[in-house]
Amino acid sequence: MKIAIIGSGIAAFEAAGTARTLSPEAEIVLYSRERVRPYRRPALSRMASEEVSEVQFYIKPQAFYDENRIRLELGRTLTAFDPDVRQLKFDAGETESYDKLLLATGAHCFLPPVPGMELDGVMSLREYADLERLRARLDAGVGRVVVIGGGLLGLELAQSLLERGCEVTVVESCPVLLPRNLDEEAAAVVQAMLGKVKKLTLLFGSSVSSILGEGGRVRGVELPGQTVPADLVMVSAGARANIAEAAAAGLKCNRGIVTDCLMKTSAPDVYAAGDCAEAGGASYGLYEAARMMGAAAARNMLGEAQPFVPQVYPARLSVFGLKIFSAGTLSGARCEVEHNPETGVFRKLFYNEAGCLAGCILVGDLRDALKLQNQIAVS
Numbered sequence: 278m279k280i281a282i283i284g285s286g287i288a289a290f291e292a293a294g295t296a297r298t299l300s301p302e303a304e305i306v307l308y309s310r311e312r313v314r315p316y317r318r319p320a321l322s323r324m325a326s327e328e329v330s331e332v333q334f335y336i337k338p339q340a341f342y343d344e345n346r347i348r349l350e351l352g353r354t355l356t357a358f359d360p361d362v363r364q365l366k367f368d369a370g371e372t373e374s375y376d377k378l379l380l381a382t383g384a385h386c387f388l389p390p391v392p393g394m395e396l397d398g399v400m401s402l403r404e405y406a407d408l409e410r411l412r413a414r415l416d417a418g419v420g421r422v423v424v425i426g427g428g429l430l431g432l433e434l435a436q437s438l439l440e441r442g443c444e445v446t447v448v449e450s451c452p453v454l455l456p457r458n459l460d461e462e463a464a465a466v467v468q469a470m471l472g473k474v475k476k477l478t479l480l481f482g483s484s485v486s487s488i489l490g491e492g493g494r495v496r497g498v499e500l501p502g503q504t505v506p507a508d509l510v511m512v513s514a515g516a517r518a519n520i521a522e523a524a525a526a527g528l529k530c531n532r533g534i535v536t537d538c539l540m541k542t543s544a545p546d547v548y549a550a551g552d553c554a555e556a557g558g559a560s561y562g563l564y565e566a567a568r569m570m571g572a573a574a575a576r577n578m579l580g581e582a583q584p585f586v587p588q589v590y591p592a593r594l595s596v597f598g599l600k601i602f603s604a605g606t607l608s609g610a611r612c613e614v615e616h617n618p619e620t621g622v623f624r625k626l627f628y629n630e631a632g633c634l635a636g637c638i639l640v641g642d643l644r645d646a647l648k649l650q651n652q653i654a655v656s
């Protein structure tokens with residue numbers, strides 16, 4: 278049996294390893310447009326300023342794939358597939374067959390539809406090739422950067438760029454920072470602390486209306502009532518699932534490729550996992566969720582009916598010396614707040630109608646993070 282996996286992110290990696298454990302004889306092939314073997318994607322943001330060792334970056338050494346007979350076909354982009362005849366078509370026009378197919382194509386950065394996105398010096402960071410382009414740009418000399426998006430990735434990027442000596446402005450369209458991970462009260466605490474960071478400007482409730490250029494190169498961004506100069510604009514405004522090939526093949530897609538809890542798509546013997554999938558109506562965009570979906574897909578391809586069971590996926594951020602943790606539902610029938618303005622330690626717990634812990638936000642002191650995460654999981 279040939280298991281073809283499209284992608285080389287964590288969902289693809291986990292699926293390949295799980296499939297090999299369950300089936301010593303299956304032919305397992307990973308096809309990816311990336312030219313490097315599976316790596317830890319979240320490391321990319323800090324790699325703009327830091328050297329990360331091979332062991333920290335790659336999920337496994339090449340020997341793992343050789344020993345487990347997992348064939349890596351790198352630099353190959355799937356352009357189309359036909360579930361009726363189980364055929365894959367790649368960018369050089371060549372075709373391959375499969376018995377079981379896993380789509381683990383991840384997501385791409387969302388580029389807001391504003392004029393100027395095509396200018397030289399407007400970039401985003403999703404894949405290793407993006408990091409190489411960004412590093413080359415920074416090496417050539419960048420003074421001022423605008424980061425569009427004040428979420429986790431936007432702030433991590435801002436930190437790396439400051440470490441590279443840039444002056445950074447983060448523009449967030451929501452009225453608060455980290456809108457997906459903090460409530461208003463916690464965001465105000467974090468904003469006050471980040472407001473003290475030198476060479477960092479945070480602008481909230483403000484959307485970029487256009488990116489300005491000169492001679493084809495970016496020179497700034499236009500906001501309501503002001504222009505912010507920039508030699509580089511990093512777009513970190515969320516991600517969208519890579520569904521084009523699946524949709525063209527007639528698979529049911531919404532925001533992601535629709536799957537059931539066994540990661541089966543609407544086409545026979547075609548599965549989807551990770552950021553490209555919408556499993557049981559939900560999309561996650563999180564590393565750990567992608568890993569678990571990949572494992573579930575492989576188990577189900579090989580006949581074990583074991584569903585993907587979503588967990589509590591917390592968000593962790595450590596930037597500018599500030600540690601933040603949030604998990605669960607950030608609203609509730611009742612909440613408890615502790616805040617020490619001198620130390621900056623903030624803690625907010627959210628309880629549901631039944632009095633059970635539904636969510637939490639910790640800033641500064643994360644010692645209780647795991648304990649609270651486990652309490653949320655069982656409530």
Ligand SMILES: Cc1cc2nc3c(=O)[nH]c(=O)nc-3n(C[C@H](O)[C@H](O)[C@H](O)COP(=O)(O)OP(=O)(O)OC[C@H]3O[C@@H](n4cnc5c(N)ncnc54)[C@H](O)[C@@H]3O)c2cc1C
Pocket residue numbers: 283284285286287288289308309310311318319320321322353354355356381382383384402403404430519522550551552553561562563564565567
């Ligand atoms: C900079 C950054 C930081 C992040 N930090 C965190 C974090 O701290 N915590 C967290 O939980 N999540 C984080 N994430 C999100 C997390 O990385 C993703 O949720 C996770 O990588 C999804 O894994 P995946 O395997 O589904 O897809 P991906 O990792 O996106 O992999 C998809 C793969 O498919 C390939 N591909 C796509 N289309 C094709 C095609 N047509 N043909 C061949 N190959 C194709 C892509 O090249 C890629 O290799 C971060 C993401 C980024 C970009």
